[in-house]
Amino acid sequence: MIEVAGRAVSASARRERATPHAIAFVRRLDWVLIAAAAALVAYGLWVVDGITRFDVAGDESHFVTRQAIAAGLGVCGMVVAAIAPLDLVRRRWLVLYGTTLALMVVVFAVAETIRGSKRWIDLGPFQFQPSELGKVLFVLALAGFLVERAGKVTRWRTIATAMALGLGPILLVFLQPDLGTALVYAAALFAVLFFAGVRWRQLLVLFLIAVVAGLSVLWLLPSAGVEVLKPYQAKRVTGFFDRDLDPGGLTWNVNQSITAVGSGGLDGRGVIEASQTRLDYLPEHATDFAFASLAEQRGFVGSSILLLLYLLVVWRGLRVVTVAGDLFGAVVAGGLVFAFLFQVFVNVGMTMGLAPVTGIPLPFVTVGGSSMVANLVLIGVLQGIHARGRTTGSAFK
Numbered sequence: 001m002i003e004v005a006g007r008a009v010s011a012s013a014r015r016e017r018a019t020p021h022a023i024a025f026v027r028r029l030d031w032v033l034i035a036a037a038a039a040l041v042a043y044g045l046w047v048v049d050g051i052t053r054f055d056v057a058g059d060e061s062h063f064v065t066r067q068a069i070a071a072g073l074g075v076c077g078m079v080v081a082a083i084a085p086l087d088l089v090r091r092r093w094l095v096l097y098g099t100t101l102a103l104m105v106v107v108f109a110v111a112e113t114i115r116g117s118k119r120w121i122d123l124g125p126f127q128f129q130p131s132e133l134g135k136v137l138f139v140l141a142l143a144g145f146l147v148e149r150a151g152k153v154t155r156w157r158t159i160a161t162a163m164a165l166g167l168g169p170i171l172l173v174f175l176q177p178d179l180g181t182a183l184v185y186a187a188a189l190f191a192v193l194f195f196a197g198v199r200w201r202q203l204l205v206l207f208l209i210a211v212v213a214g215l216s217v218l219w220l221l222p223s224a225g226v227e228v229l230k231p232y233q234a235k236r237v238t239g240f241f242d243r244d245l246d247p248g249g250l251t252w253n254v255n256q257s258i259t260a261v262g263s264g265g266l267d268g269r270g271v272i273e274a275s276q277t278r279l280d281y282l283p284e285h286a287t288d289f290a291f292a293s294l295a296e297q298r299g300f301v302g303s304s305i306l307l308l309l310y311l312l313v314v315w316r317g318l319r320v321v322t323v324a325g326d327l328f329g330a331v332v333a334g335g336l337v338f339a340f341l342f343q344v345f346v347n348v349g350m351t352m353g354l355a356p357v358t359g360i361p362l363p364f365v366t367v368g369g370s371s372m373v374a375n376l377v378l379i380g381v382l383q384g385i386h387a388r389g390r391t392t393g394s395a396f397k
Helices: 002-018 021-027 031-051 062-083 086-091 093-110 130-148 156-174 179-196 200-223 231-241 252-263 290-323 327-351 369-392
Strands: 121-123 126-128
Touching: 031 062, 031 290, 031 369, 062 369, 086 093, 086 130, 086 327, 086 369, 093 121, 093 130, 093 156, 126 369, 130 156, 130 179, 130 327, 130 369, 156 179, 156 200, 179 200, 179 327, 252 290, 252 327, 290 327, 290 369, 327 369
Parallel strands: none
Antiparallel strands: 121 126
């Protein structure tokens, strides 16, 4: 009996050794997460096709074609991110951090000013927004720094250094100016600190400091004659508390967005009858307010499908945290998933007047190749952590 069992185990071991490493790696991927991401890409393209159909005269598929090309590039980035050696990434966190800063600095040097912001680098037929890819690099770099000091992560000196490292990219993005993306970076910073093991009391202190800083930027410093925010940014925030403050100006977007969401009803008005989107009553209906356009055209049902797909991605992403093979993988997965959730929450919230308008893109839906590529790279990083985590059998499982 023992001999037969031994032969069976030996045969199994030989088959395992004979299995090509690439095939074994593919089998260990989270295929539910891949299916959810694929569904989001497909659903997002369908949404973009509807909300941009009348935006370019004579070319109804202009934006959806560009979005599909970006999705193809994003899939390539996802594969590269999945197979990239995490141990090397962890050890080279300083290089990643330097790359993140360099991407932000290059924007100021070569980017053209578009609508008062320097965010996009012109690459011929496409425009690249470095701050989108920087979200992923930012989390990887900070996670590497904190994991390298795992035994000292609760010391205030380590926390202060991590905050200082995080404030560099945050300030550079804020100065573009891009308040929304800067907030995403800040949310990712707090998430990385949490998953790295910083105590709740310490996080509460940091949160209170952030609140005081926010109040200073909005009210205390302006009352002293120091304007930190651009005038339109300040009005967006104050308009959140009083939508009747400037109904024909900066709060027009929010009011039209709420109208679009409400007019969709249960199953939507369709592409032709969605007047808020089709007749451009809703500004930025393919970017900042893409969710409102979806709600108008496809109603509660169509919006719920998108939100459920987001929920599926977040659930599988949090599962990656639990199966990560080491602390670095767990911290990276947690930071990326929280940043992803933060973007969804704020974007959807601002379309319904539940959050200030900050310009945060809606993942996989907002028209923009950089956002699409960055989110697929994010999925790739999660896949790499999941595949390697299942083979290590660590305490993080």
